[in-house]
Amino acid sequence: MSPTLLVDxxxxxxxxxxxxxxxxxxxxxxxxxxYACYGLLLAFAWVRLAAIDAALTEAAIGGGxxxxxxxxxxxxxxxxxxxxxxxxxxxxxxFGAAVLSIAVxxxxxxxxxxxxxxxxxxxxxxxEHIASTGLGNAVTAxxxxxxxxxxxxxxxxxxxxxxxxxxxxxxxLWGGRPGPKYADDPNGMLAYMARLLxxxxxxxxxxxxxxxxxxxxxxxxxxxxLAAMWLLTIMAGLTDVPPISRRWLRIALVAGTVVxxxxxxxxxxxxxxxxxxxEGVAKPLxxxxxxxxxxxIAVTLGLLVIGPPERSESP
Amino acid sequence: MSLxxxxxxxxxxxxxxxxxxxxxxxxxxxxxxxxxxxALTKADNLGLGLVVLGLLPQVDGVLAxxxxxxxxxxxxxxxxxxxxxxxxxxxxSEPPA
Numbered sequence: 001m002s003p004t005l006l007v008d009x010x011x012x013x014x015x016x017x018x019x020x021x022x023x024x025x026x027x028x029x030x031x032x033x034x035y036a037c038y039g040l041l042l043a044f045a046w047v048r049l050a051a052i053d054a055a056l057t058e059a060a061i062g063g064g065x066x067x068x069x070x071x072x073x074x075x076x077x078x079x080x081x082x083x084x085x086x087x088x089x090x091x092x093x094x095f096g097a098a099v100l101s102i103a104v105x106x107x108x109x110x111x112x113x114x115x116x117x118x119x120x121x122x123x124x125x126x127x128e129h130i131a132s133t134g135l136g137n138a139v140t141a142x143x144x145x146x147x148x149x150x151x152x153x154x155x156x157x158x159x160x161x162x163x164x165x166x167x168x169x170x171x172x173l174w175g176g177r178p179g180p181k182y183a184d185d186p187n188g189m190l191a192y193m194a195r196l197l198x199x200x201x202x203x204x205x206x207x208x209x210x211x212x213x214x215x216x217x218x219x220x221x222x223x224x225x226l227a228a229m230w231l232l233t234i235m236a237g238l239t240d241v242p243p244i245s246r247r248w249l250r251i252a253l254v255a256g257t258v259v260x261x262x263x264x265x266x267x268x269x270x271x272x273x274x275x276x277x278x279e280g281v282a283k284p285l286x287x288x289x290x291x292x293x294x295x296x297i298a299v300t301l302g303l304l305v306i307g308p309p310e311r312s313e314s315p
Numbered sequence: 316m317s318l319x320x321x322x323x324x325x326x327x328x329x330x331x332x333x334x335x336x337x338x339x340x341x342x343x344x345x346x347x348x349x350x351x352x353x354a355l356t357k358a359d360n361l362g363l364g365l366v367v368l369g370l371l372p373q374v375d376g377v378l379a380x381x382x383x384x385x386x387x388x389x390x391x392x393x394x395x396x397x398x399x400x401x402x403x404x405x406x407x408s409e410p411p412a
Contacts, residue, residue, distance in 0.1 A: 189396050189399040189400060189403075190396065190400060192396070193392060193393070193396040196392065197389075197392065197393075200389075
């Protein structure tokens, strides 16, 4: 057996085992940790498939950010977990759910295995037209040029998610500051790490954003990194979360979508179609959209993790 | 020369993997949170350090080598901070008998 096969086989086995463990384990917190491990293993699988863009996103969003969201949900639900366990669905329902999910897995497997060889691909078309975008990274070209409408809608979905979180605010706290006040020891370990890591993380995020035009990377990964650095400084007590009524905060949230839409509509008279870029300036326009989106994604993701307002506006 | 460097890589990476293995066994077998943390941080510090040192002769270019060292330093920072924080919570929640 070749070493590559051994590594890939081991990786696959671990992905499946961790996935099963995540479902079967009784404790919600353990399940979330299992989910985080699953995300990181999946990122390795994407690396093995040479899909570095997908791996970066999976590690940042799937393994990192979603897990943090779930951990906060688990901690918040801990008080009600015992009563929720009592209301656990009956044997029939659980058996039905198991059968249904196994059927879906088998069907998906059958579809994937039944794909014609070579699998249908739009890669040649992308390779043929990528020169018109001025980009070197085919993934960024697809996301921001060939399938820009999908990316635009993704950004809108994120805002909707945040609106849903903010909708949980009690009336008297509307416009207040989200999350608890973190007052860690200003000379403690966490504050030290936040001071040391945040500048580094911001530089790395801007690098990831900048190389995204030609190499794996881009606004989503960079935005997640920025959000993580922001959360780190908040949790270390170095900064406080702004009240959600602040105008600059609202502007930062929608900046990405607004810039995207503005450039998209400008394409109608200038390039003949919505979201089409005029000849020759595609790359700078894409970079402007990516920069604005990066800021919006960072603020949105950070606020999603922090949750709805819990304090009034005064600090 | 290249044979020597390859040998160095094999030896150092193997030693690093040994520390990871020992750290994992310690994590699974040690009796309480603080000793488990102790086992885990050894894997981060020495294990990853040795793996990085072992891989250094294999990279092409100074920049790639610096990136590897940066990865090690960042993991050191994150690992040591996280273990300090976990240890603090552990000490507060289970006062020594």
